[in-house]
Amino acid sequence: MGAPAVVRRRRPRPRGGARSRPRADAVPYSDVSTTLQRARHHLKAHPLALDTALAVGVLVCMVAGSFVDPHGEDGVTWGLRTPDALSLVLMTLGAAALAFRRLAPLKVLALTGTVSLAEFVTGEPRAPVAMSAVIALYTVAATTDRTTTLRVGLLTVTVLTGAAMLAGPLPWYAQENLAVLAWTGIGATAGDAVRSRRAFVAAIRERADRAERTHEQEARRRVAEERLRIARDLHDVVAHHIALVNVQAGVAAHVMDKRPDQAKEALAHVREAGRSALNELRATVGLLRQSGDPEAPTEPAPGLHRLDELVGTFHSAGLPVEVARADQDTPLPAAVDLAAYRIVQEALTNVRKHAGTAARAEVSVVRVGPNIEITVLDDGSGEDAALDGGGHGLVGMRERVTALSGTLTTGPRYGGGFRVHAILPLKSVPRAAGDAV
Structure with a gap:
């Protein structure tokens, strides 16, 4: 009989989306997030450039929309109508004004509203110039107060919708006229919502900053109180024992030659007062140690239970x-x-x-x-x-x-x-x- 055949088994490949090795062209998520944050900060630092890009985008959308016929035989049809030269000029003026919407929002709204009104009265076929007025109205609502938003928004909606319904070539109930009413109202409402959210976020941040400042002030106040308490304890300990040492040293110096026994007793009191002062200083300064430090003080704080001992030190001082x-x-x-x-x-x-x-x-x-x-x-x-x-x-x-x-x-x-x-x-x-x- 021949040697048995060796059967080799293949390892099963892992199924699912997991790979054993990362792709060489994969971009880490952190790098993408960092890039987006840098781009966002750069745009915030250059608002005029951002508004200019927005104006260009709006102009492209308006020009593209002016070639669309919503009433074609197959529904919305591209290329069945062509805007005239006046519409192109009005669209360009309205879009160009949006580049300065942050600098003068009310003036930009007035300009875009004027060109939109001119398009409603003279335009044939009608071009979507009102898109610039909607964005300008949004900017006014997002940057001013609610009272101004209500007044300006109501005036803009009334004038543009009324002009579209009364002066345009289409019936007053046409969907284009109703769209003017809807989009101007949406622009004012969205801008007011954004302004309210910004105010809410600013209030939360201000409250958090105030809470942090209050916390820091409280911490500083507690540190000052603790320093004052330790300073009081040190003063009381040092003043008491130094006064006793001074008295006993004076007695010892006075009787040293004539009564040496009394001088020795006075010096013994000096030594006892010095030892007591060191012990109390060690206990007081030991409060500054951390909980894990060695040699933390274990002696209880002095109280009235030591009143007799305290009085005895003054008796010995005369x-x-x-x-x-x-x-x-x-x-x-x-x-x-x-x-x-x-x-x-x-x-x-x-x-x-x-x-x-x-x-x-x-x-x-x-x-x-x-x-x-x-x-x-x-x-x-x-x-x-x-x-x-x-x-x-x-x-x-x-x-x-x-x-x-x-x-x-x-x-x-x-x-x-x-x-x-x-x-x-x-x-x-x-x-x-x-x-x-």
Whole structure:
């Protein structure tokens, strides 16, 4: 027996429109789209050239239409009639006027309407000169307001239709006369529709631009508010701890030779104040980190739960402070709790800096209905006592309270000293930065 025959099978060709390889002469769709966009932009940049091309096209259509007889034996027949010289002149004038339709639409309409009226009265056989008047009427409707469109359109339709029906060689009910009425009405209606659509698109774009500008302004406002808040926190932290460091350093320098133990204690307070300042600065600046950055701060923001610790730092700096609390351990919102702590901190810092070495301070925290009232008093009589509204500390306190829809009252006390009184609502409505007083 011989060797078995080897049967080779042909691979089936793919059916359908799919090809394994693209044609070499195929033009990518993106290139065609780009070419069309460039052509569109070029035409928009040269409207006179576009209108000139339109005028030439209209002239060709009118001349071609003048050779057509709609009443031939076999229906619409080509070449059974020939326009006279006057019709050719009128068609040329009407088409030439369309080249300037964007520059003077009403004048172009008047000219094309005049030549159309002349054709209706004298033309035999009639040529489609009214085509130029229809396009001119469309331009007027697309570029003017609706009131002008109604007035001019009604006048044009009435004059041209009336002339065609009364002065022409055909009966008034002929289809050519009715076509004049229909096409002039369509031209005015189409132009008004295009104008309305352009106005609608422009309004949408203007609304989108305004929304984008509003969004950008809101983003800038929020950035400014965040910068202001961080600046307030930095001021409060730095001012408080630097004031304590300054006092303790002065004490250490004064008693260094005679009482070294007290000097060491003062320097220990300086070191503790410096460490606290660094920790609070690290926590405040850490808010600027991104969520994925390492070493993000995990320590909670300071609040009234640290009031005793805060008062202790001033005790160590030589400022006697008495604290009275009647807030019944009310849980405070984070923003209110931080603001209350910073107000007490800044007020006591001002007492230590301005009220004199013999001054005493009193701090009270009271829950009154839906509000928390913070009061800081001192009996200092120094000449550098802080005045109401002066300094960045009082400005920062006022901004904090205003942002929480609260009220702040500061000023000298009768008989000497200074008073800071803040009312913070527990359910505050945050205000915009521009609303701060």
